Every structure is written in structure tokens, then in C-alpha cells.
Amino acid sequence: MPEGHTIHRAARQQNRALKGRTISVSSPQGRFAADAARIDGAVLxxxxxxxxxxxxxWETGEIGHVHLGLFGRFRTSYSVLGDPTAPxxxxxxxLSTATGADRVDRAEVTIDLSGPTVCSLDPPDARAQILRRLGPDPLARKADPTPMFDRIRRSRRPIADLLLDQAVVAGIxxxxxxxxxxxxxxxxLRPGDExxxxELHAIWATTCGMLAQGLRDGRIVTVDRNDLGLAPGARRPRGEATYxxxxxxxxxCGDTIRTVEAGGRPCYYCPTDQEA
DNA sequence: GCGGAATGTAGAT
DNA sequence: TCTACCTTCCGCT
Known part of the structure; x- marks a missing residue:
């Protein structure tokens, strides 16, 4: 399930598989079919x-825009003899490197997108419009947290609400x-302006560290090894690990976790380690 | 088989 | 502030 680390990981993987190549674009489900036809066979x-x-x-100058939302996911499959597997x-x-050409000199890669909130093909300026309403991305090279700090300092809204607001910081x-x-x-519930x-620098540093770790691991593990109570050399348990x-x-500390509504969704916290 | 929940956003009100 | 919607997965009948 997608937060910023999932997206950056997907981009890396897809660049490795598809970048600079001629791509077959289709929409087996149909809802992206008209747009797919416009870029089918173009170089990504x-x-x-x-x-x-x-x-x-795309080489046509158009920009594909994908947002996974809550349910979206990518699946990758490989095929040796041209034909991708059935969706x-x-x-x-x-998106597939299998273009129907006669000669196949390496395994073809097919990437399937299902359940996205957004999947569209837009004119070139659409990208800039979207970026304009996003805060700094902690996973971007040379990201500057200043605009995020300024917005938090100026706001009475709870910090948990602000961190979920993509206009404040993008990817959390x-x-x-x-x-x-x-x-x-x-x-x-601490108001931003307090x-x-x-604290602001600690939030930024922690955010960058966690997302970078998630990008490396491909899953969300925020817990320090020392807090897991593992024997030396023991492997971390599978699955995601949170405090x-x-x-x-x-x-x-073992205290009972509470939740509070912030940004329209439950925010989990420890009443002992996070005093009001 | 059905219902609910899930790491999200956009558009209506 | 609310509601709709994208899909999958899990637990319940």
C-alpha cells in the first residue's frame, strides 16, 4: 500500500525496465483505452x-499521470516469447516492452496498473500544475524543507493534520x-504554530530517514532494531513494523495506544511517549 | 457469498 | 465537511 516510498520504488523499477524503450500501452479493463491508443508504440x-x-x-510530449490512491497497485510480470501473460x-x-516485433532478444517486461485514483494522459503543462500544489518531497534530491516549515509555523492546525496535507509535505x-x-x-494534536x-528540524530529519528506509526495504519498518528485542544477529520478522x-x-513502553481524528483519519499515538 | 477495512484524493455541498 | 470511488483481502456467515 502506497506512501511516498512505494511510489519512488515503483519509479526506479519502471525506469530500469522501461526507460528509453518502445512501449506497448493498453487498457485491458477499458477505462484508459482512448488515452492508451494515443501513446501505444511510443518511447517512454x-x-x-x-x-x-x-x-x-512520453516522446510525444504528453505526460502520463498516475496516483495509486488507497487501492492502486502495480504488478510486474515477465515473458520470454513475446506474449505477455493475461492480466x-x-x-x-x-505497459509492456513486448511490441510484437519478430525478434525477441531478451525477456519482455509487462507492468500492470490496477485500482488507481488517477490514471490520465495530460498535456505537458499538467505536471507543473500538480507540482505547484505539492510541498517538498523528502525523497527528492536537494529537497528544501523551508516551505514546509513556513506553512507549519503559520498554522493553528494540528501537526498530525499538517503532515498528511500534501501541500505541506508530499509523500507522507x-x-x-x-x-x-x-x-x-x-x-x-499540537498546533503547528507551537x-x-x-522540533521542525527533527520532524524533517525523521521523515527523510523513514521514507529512505522504506524505499530501500520496500516496506514500512520504522522501528529501530534495538527496540525490537532481537537477539544479536537475529533476522527481523517479516511484515511491517511500527511503534x-x-x-x-x-x-x-507498553502503554495502551490511542487514536485521535486528524486530517479526517485516525492518528495512532502513545499517550506516555507523546505527551500533550 | 457478503461486508468491512485499507498506508488516498477529488469534487460536491 | 461529506461522500464517492478505485480494488483487494480477510473474516464472517
Missing amino acids: ERVEPYGKHLFYH TGAVRMR GNVYRAEILFVVGIHP LDDA VYKRRACLR
């Missing part, structure tokens, strides 16, 4: 991630916001 110049958004730069479920957009979702606030020891500079998100008891 690159896939660009920003926050939770993906931009597909599983409702596939909105299929409901898991990371809870985990970030836990790690920096800030109560989710945070001091040290407070969806937990009953705080992983650090």
Missing part, C-alpha cells in the same frame, strides 16, 4: 516520482505520520 523517456504521484514522460483482475493500464501517509510523531515525541525550530500504527500497545 522516463518515469518521474514526486510525493505520491508518478509522471510518465489479473481489472488492469487499467498495461497515515502510517508514516503516526510513526514520525512518535519518534520525535510530539502529540498529534512547534519550535528544533504505534495499528498497535494495541506501544512497542517502546
Whole structure:
């Protein structure tokens, strides 16, 4: 399930598989069919991630825009003899290196997109319009947190609400916001304008670290090894590991986890480690 | 088989 | 502020 790290990971993988190649574009499910036909057989110049958004730069100059939303996902499959495997479920957009050419000199890659909130083919300026309403992306090179700090300092809204607002900072979702606030020891309902500079810098540093870790791991693991109580050399358990998100008891102190509504969604927190 | 929940957003009100 | 919607998966009957 997608927060910013998932998107950046997808972009990396898709650039490895598709960048600079001629791509068959289709929409087995049909809802992207008209747009797919316009770029079918075009060269995909690159896939660009920003926050939770993906931009597909096509040689035609048009920009594919994908946002996974809550349910969207990519599936990758490989085929040796040209024909991609049959799509599983409702596939909105299929990108494949299998172009029907006679000679196949390596395995073909097919990437299927299902369940996205957004999947569109837009004029070139659409990308800039979207970027204009997004805050800094902690996974972007040379990201500058200043605009995020300014917005938080000027706002009475709870910090948990602000961290979920993509115009403040792009790429954080409901898991990371809870985990970030836990790690920096800030109560989710603290108003933005009450945070001091040290707290803002701690939030940014923690956010960058967590998302980068998630990008490397391909899953959300926010818990420090030392807090897991593992024997030396023991491997981390599978699955995602959080301090407070969806937990009953705080992983650090054992206190009962509470939730509070912020940004229209439940924010998990530890009443002991994150005093009001 | 059905219903609910899930790491999200956009558009209506 | 609310509601609709994208799909999958899991637990319940």
C-alpha cells in the first residue's frame, strides 16, 4: 500500500525496465483505452516520482499521470516469447516492452496498473500544475524543507493534520505520520504554530530517514532494531513494523495506544511517549 | 457469498 | 465537511 516510498520504488523499477524503450500501452479493463491508443508504440523517456504521484514522460510530449490512491497497485510480470501473460483482475493500464516485433532478444517486461485514483494522459503543462500544489518531497534530491516549515509555523492546525496535507509535505501517509510523531515525541494534536525550530528540524530529519528506509526495504519498518528485542544477529520478522500504527500497545513502553481524528483519519499515538 | 477495512484524493455541498 | 470511488483481502456467515 502506497506512501511516498512505494511510489519512488515503483519509479526506479519502471525506469530500469522501461526507460528509453518502445512501449506497448493498453487498457485491458477499458477505462484508459482512448488515452492508451494515443501513446501505444511510443518511447517512454522516463518515469518521474514526486510525493505520491508518478509522471510518465512520453516522446510525444504528453505526460502520463498516475496516483495509486488507497487501492492502486502495480504488478510486474515477465515473458520470454513475446506474449505477455493475461492480466489479473481489472488492469487499467498495461505497459509492456513486448511490441510484437519478430525478434525477441531478451525477456519482455509487462507492468500492470490496477485500482488507481488517477490514471490520465495530460498535456505537458499538467505536471507543473500538480507540482505547484505539492510541498517538498523528502525523497527528492536537494529537497528544501523551508516551505514546509513556513506553512507549519503559520498554522493553528494540528501537526498530525499538517503532515498528511500534501501541500505541506508530499509523500507522507497515515502510517508514516503516526510513526514520525512518535519518534520525535510530539502529540498529534499540537498546533503547528507551537512547534519550535528544533522540533521542525527533527520532524524533517525523521521523515527523510523513514521514507529512505522504506524505499530501500520496500516496506514500512520504522522501528529501530534495538527496540525490537532481537537477539544479536537475529533476522527481523517479516511484515511491517511500527511503534504505534495499528498497535494495541506501544512497542517502546507498553502503554495502551490511542487514536485521535486528524486530517479526517485516525492518528495512532502513545499517550506516555507523546505527551500533550 | 457478503461486508468491512485499507498506508488516498477529488469534487460536491 | 461529506461522500464517492478505485480494488483487494480477510473474516464472517
